[in-house]
Amino acid sequence: MAICGIVLRSMMTLAVLGCGARGRTYSKVAAEMTARYRIVAACDKVVTRAQKLASFVTNGEVAVYDCEKEFFAAGKLSDVLLIATQDANHFEHAKAAIKLGYDILLEKPAAQTLEECEELHAMAIEHGVRIGLCFVLRYTPFYRAVKREIDSGRLGRIISLHASEGVDAYHQAHSYVRGHWRQSATASPMILAKSSHDCDLICWFANAGVKHLTSYGSLEVFRSENAPAGAPARCTDGCPAAAECMYDAHRYMGDKRSWLRMVLDDSETADDARILKFLQESPWGRCVYRCDNDVVDHQVIAAEMDNGITATFTMTAFNSGRTLEIYGTNGSLKGGSPWKDAGAPELFFRDHRTGTMEEVKFDLLDEGTYAGHGGGDAGIVDSLDQMFGPNGSLPPGLDGIEGHRFAFRAEMSRLRA
Numbered sequence: 001m002a003i004c005g006i007v008l009r010s011m012m013t014l015a016v017l018g019c020g021a022r023g024r025t026y027s028k029v030a031a032e033m034t035a036r037y038r039i040v041a042a043c044d045k046v047v048t049r050a051q052k053l054a055s056f057v058t059n060g061e062v063a064v065y066d067c068e069k070e071f072f073a074a075g076k077l078s079d080v081l082l083i084a085t086q087d088a089n090h091f092e093h094a095k096a097a098i099k100l101g102y103d104i105l106l107e108k109p110a111a112q113t114l115e116e117c118e119e120l121h122a123m124a125i126e127h128g129v130r131i132g133l134c135f136v137l138r139y140t141p142f143y144r145a146v147k148r149e150i151d152s153g154r155l156g157r158i159i160s161l162h163a164s165e166g167v168d169a170y171h172q173a174h175s176y177v178r179g180h181w182r183q184s185a186t187a188s189p190m191i192l193a194k195s196s197h198d199c200d201l202i203c204w205f206a207n208a209g210v211k212h213l214t215s216y217g218s219l220e221v222f223r224s225e226n227a228p229a230g231a232p233a234r235c236t237d238g239c240p241a242a243a244e245c246m247y248d249a250h251r252y253m254g255d256k257r258s259w260l261r262m263v264l265d266d267s268e269t270a271d272d273a274r275i276l277k278f279l280q281e282s283p284w285g286r287c288v289y290r291c292d293n294d295v296v297d298h299q300v301i302a303a304e305m306d307n308g309i310t311a312t313f314t315m316t317a318f319n320s321g322r323t324l325e326i327y328g329t330n331g332s333l334k335g336g337s338p339w340k341d342a343g344a345p346e347l348f349f350r351d352h353r354t355g356t357m358e359e360v361k362f363d364l365l366d367e368g369t370y371a372g373h374g375g376g377d378a379g380i381v382d383s384l385d386q387m388f389g390p391n392g393s394l395p396p397g398l399d400g401i402e403g404h405r406f407a408f409r410a411e412m413s414r415l416r417a
């Protein structure tokens, strides 16, 4: 509703299923927007996590659940349900939520197979339910600026694009070698677990789904044959290569301590003795060359979209940051963060007719703090009413399914190669 140019937003209620790292991140942002969002329920099988999330909320009571069955048996508790459980839970949790008529903000990947994603899409349409995936990069100032440039028409017709993602070697080790997403079967293939954002962006910028695609990639580095001589199963067992090894788990007690926030509930208060015990017992103390991981550490894709645009993508553990190049008939865009640590991303436009180049400015401060996925975590929460409000932009169905089709097709191609 708008009166005299002022947009009046009605309060949107939220419930959260899965109160781990992601659930808490979004909820903290929403809990601060007390005039717009009210979190009314939180469910996690580790009840202290749901309680912690409830403690952020200052504008009402939060019903806390420790069991998904009881949570769903209570009926539809809010306008929107955030599902931030692990990859293997999303399909069943989303199905239960669709049946109750929830609009859903669903963590990616939507499900572990393309067939399940298609089923969710069809079910959501049938029940008139809107599902938005947590493609947080769409909500960052940088990628919004890219989209604005494309939509302005000044690139002319888009002909081809190239994207790259450097995961960062330690991030790869933490999440995709030692951590939650190390195995395709228990979590999801790397192209979904990490690069589903990029697959989504390619489809979003091309404004098309994929027609043909081929992909190659493998796990080359984090394998037992690459372990240093004499390396034990755990860094904490005394590794002769510890001083030179950049993956030494003792770094969790030093410069890599912030990574523990995502996997150790009491990381904020834990002392070195507590962290050492955690490293001796949890997957995060293991030698990166002696884990039970199978997801790739590098992958490439070459694709033709169904409107003729060609797209290429490179994912590697051995760089840090994302880059993007979009080539149009009248001009091209280049930008990103070639190295994540080098600061905020930049974007440049080149006009082919004049040969001039200019920097495309975007205001980080206007569009959210530059933190949490480049501002995307806060940006997606800020956009919930644009997605799910009474005049929300999402139609019933699984928004972002094109990006998932692209990613699953890439994994099928890679496995066949």
Ligand SMILES: NC(=O)c1ccc[n+]([C@@H]2O[C@H](COP(=O)([O-])OP(=O)(O)OC[C@H]3O[C@@H](n4cnc5c(N)ncnc54)[C@H](O)[C@@H]3O)[C@@H](O)[C@H]2O)c1
Binding pocket: 017, 018, 019, 020, 021, 022, 023, 043, 044, 045, 046, 049, 066, 067, 068, 084, 085, 086, 087, 089, 107, 108, 109, 134, 135, 136, 180, 193, 262, 373
């Ligand atoms: N959008 C992004 O950029 C992004 C980034 C990281 C992770 N993710 C995705 O977000 C999801 C969550 O990741 P995370 O890092 O928060 O993981 P996490 O393990 O920290 O959180 C998952 C939570 O779900 C809870 N849970 C699991 N099964 C449950 C059940 N049956 N009922 C109730 N609670 C249950 C767990 O106890 C845990 O607290 C994953 O699917 C991951 O792939 C997305």
